[in-house]
Amino acid sequence: MDFDFSEAQRRRYEEVLAGVRRQGPDLTGPGVPFARAEWLAAARLGMTGLCLPAKYGGGGLGALDTALCLEAFTEGGADTGLAFAVGAHLLACAIPVRDFGADPVRAELLEGMAGGELVAANAMTEDGAGSDVGTLGTAIVRDGDEYVLDGVKSFVSNASAADVFVVYGTSDRDAGFLGQTALAVPRHLPGISVGEPFTKMGLHACPAGRVEFSGCRVPVRYRLGEEGQGNAIFKHSMSWERSCLFALYLGQMRRQLDECVAHAKRRRQFGRPIGAFQAVSHRIATMTQRLESARLLLYRACWLLDRDRPDSQATALSKLAVSEAAVANSLDAVQIFGGPGYLAGTGSEAQLRDSVPSVIFSGTSDIQREIIARGAGL
Template identity: 65%
Template sequence: MDFELSAGQRKLYDDIRDQVADRFGTSAAKAGPEAARAAFTTAAGTGVAALCLPPEVGGGGLGALDTALGLEAFGRACPDTGLTFAVAAHLLACAVPIRDFAAAPARDRLLRGLATGALVAANAMTEDGAGSDIGAIAATARQDGDDYVIDGEKSWASNAPIADVMVTYAVTNPRAGFLGVSAFAVPRKLPGVVVGEPLDKLGLTGCLAGRVRFDGARVPREYLLGTEGQGAAIFQHSMAWERACLFAIYVGLMDRQLEMCVAHAGQRRQFGRRIGEFQAVSHRIAGMKQRLESARLLLYRACWLLDRGGDHVEAAALSKVAVSEAAVANSLDAFQIFGSAGYLNGGGIAEQLRDCLPSTLFSGTTEIQRELLVRGVGL
């Protein structure tokens, strides 16, 4: 068992980290669609939007572990975690199912745009009555000639306000339960696709999210992903990649955060001493390091299993819980170490805490992951 990264993997990490650091020196303020789109395009120019896409469409052709390393480097160097999340969701929840299930020629046309950032994708699955429970989806799609007519509303779609294509899920056979759900890659320009205003969120402000309504949207059959009734399986496939790889952006964030805390504890003085000399502070930092490295190893293992085609469901659930809970706990510790300075916007610590909080919700809540884990142990 070799825990050492190869020279190629180290170069991948370093190249992305350096490119991102050059382009994103400071966190962006809460951005409107135009600024968010510009930031996304700039990020895509580093290759992070194409890591695991096929080389023939401009992608990096990487597996899950190397994709995670690239996203970790992105999260390490970019102070705008909302932007890193926007790109990772675009790649893993949208481009991956298009890569693996779309039919030619739509597949290659879409992937070429997604790889460069010329096209931005949004994952429109969540509804007011359906989140973790994909079987409760109310949106419908009926076949009409060579088209599908989609009706329904999605309550939350990250990237939607700037997206060009929506990966969405709708019921094509109400009598078949989860086997009656189908997946589509819907171009935004089609009549009947209506995107709402950006939602006012607590954090991840660099990733705009909005509601999406399909009002009799006629979607050509070429945009069906897989076959009718395969939507639930396609969604789980994309979630496997998302749960294994996306949380690498938080490993990168925790690396940067730990460095900030060590520097602050070495400079800030109270009672005539550097605060890092007090065990109340130094032991917090030790705990942050322990959580970070434990989460990193579980994430790498989940990606390694995904690459090998092994049973990765439990490993991804373990990784997702470990990384998200570590990110929240470490951000609370960083907040305590920085004190009142950490409560100020613009210094990074307050933003990190806000941006880490939703990590326990998206890609399947912590509670859903624990359900997967208890099933795995036989309960």
């Protein structure tokens, strides 16, 4: 196994780092929620089209290279909420369109998604269907050359900003998982109502809210895959999301660790830098261990995906390790910074708030442990 980056990967990583730092506040301090100008700033770095085909204006990257760019994006200082919004758009929405959309619709949507002109939102979760995605109440009913879409989706990331929704619903109540269908639904269609963004603990730049579809008529050409293939399409997108999206937390942790080391060298108590005390130095050592072990698991999951060997246990191990490391490291960062770490606006508390939802979205930590246990033969 080769643990080193290629020259192209190193160059791309440095380009993203430099690009974030060059664009400054548009990426490091976006609005709440993000403004379209800030989204386009990310698009200029290629972030909104990393793994989309070059013929549609994308970067044509595989899973590992996509993850590396997301990692560099937040290491360079990009806001974690904005990075999450970009990742959700790309991995939960553009990937299903890329791999399951019909040709005319694929071209229509992917060019705008890659260039940042279109913002996409994934509409799977419902108030009564979170971890149990087999109980979707949203109905998708065929009526000639259209589908009639009825239902309410919740926790839709990018909802208020979205130009297109990737929606999953039930087209056959008697078929269980085989009765779900996926649609790409343009925002302009009649029968779509988008609620105000939720007030959340963290990831403030990414607006999340409810979306209601009431008698929304969607042309059949916007169906993704075949009828009844929705659950398989969702699992496919989750293999990309769980493998790649959490790289943005690797970048956050790398920047956070650098900040903690610099503070431990600078801050003095009892006549010496606090980094000279084992209570601090060992905490930083543990933070480093969590980051590096999580990074290896994530890179492995992406490596497998790039070789058409997606492994649900590998992605679950990666997602679990990265998300729980992000929370634990953020708690440690608050401790290292002490009183200032608890203050809003100094960085550490925001990193903690942004990390907490990582153990919930894309499958909770408990769901990941169930997948890992099944992979172990239980």
